Amino acid sequence: MSDWLPLLGFFAACFATAASGAIFTPGAWYEGLRKPWWRPPNWLFGPAWGVLFCCIAVAGWLVWREVGFGLALAVYGVQLVLNFAWSALFFGMRRPDLAFWDLCALWVSIAVCIALFAPISAAAAWLFVPYLAWVSFAGFLNLTMWRLNGPRPA
Numbered sequence: 178m179s180d181w182l183p184l185l186g187f188f189a190a191c192f193a194t195a196a197s198g199a200i201f202t203p204g205a206w207y208e209g210l211r212k213p214w215w216r217p218p219n220w221l222f223g224p225a226w227g228v229l230f231c232c233i234a235v236a237g238w239l240v241w242r243e244v245g246f247g248l249a250l251a252v253y254g255v256q257l258v259l260n261f262a263w264s265a266l267f268f269g270m271r272r273p274d275l276a277f278w279d280l281c282a283l284w285v286s287i288a289v290c291i292a293l294f295a296p297i298s299a300a301a302a303w304l305f306v307p308y309l310a311w312v313s314f315a316g317f318l319n320l321t322m323w324r325l326n327g328p329r330p331a
Contacts, residue, residue, distance in 0.1 A: 183241055187234040190257060195230050197261040201269035211325040216318060229308050233257075236290075236304035240297050249293040256286035273319055274328035280316040287312060 203219070217225075237253050259282050267276035287309045295302040 180242065184234070184238045187237045187241070188231075190237070191230040191234040194257045194261045195226060197264040198226070201264040201267075203268055206271060206330075207268065210322060210330055213318070213321045213325070225311060229311055232304040233308060236294065236298075236301040239301040239304075240294055243297045249290065249297060252286055252289050252293060256283060256290060259283040259286055267319065272329060273323040273326065277316065277319045277323055280312060280319055284309065284312050284316060 237250060240249050240253070259279055263276050263279050263283065266272050266279050287305055291302045291305045291309065294305065
């Protein structure tokens with residue numbers, strides 16, 4: 178049982194990170210932006226992030242079980258903060274330019290997590306691969322929207 182309680186903590190950390198999307202919502206401003214034709218429908222983002230946050234939580238827990246808190250989980254914490262910041266930058270501040278640079282840092286932190294997780298837990302590293310793929314896609318979408326609308330769309 179004591180091994181499972183920290184798993185709830187990792188889920189809580191991911192839930193807190195996901196809360197950024199509820200605090201800083203797209204709203205009418207986002208709906209008024211020009212978007213590429215290949216952008217997924219709005220309804221897809223919630224389920225996709227839900228699955229990803231479950232993978233992120235389990236990956237962190239797997240690493241914690243093997244080595245406890247250390248460098249790998251410090252980088253894990255950084256990626257959670259960067260993930261939280263994206264919604265604040267893109268939707269809250271309405272700055273796709275800053276949000277893009279945040280996504281670049283997030284991408285690097287996810288890649289570093291994969292590299293640090295791999296020797297500790299192959300499963301944890303693989304659980305981050307879909308996250309890296311999704312953030313790669315999100316980065317391209319963010320960049321495209323920045324180019325279509327400018328750095329500070331009204």
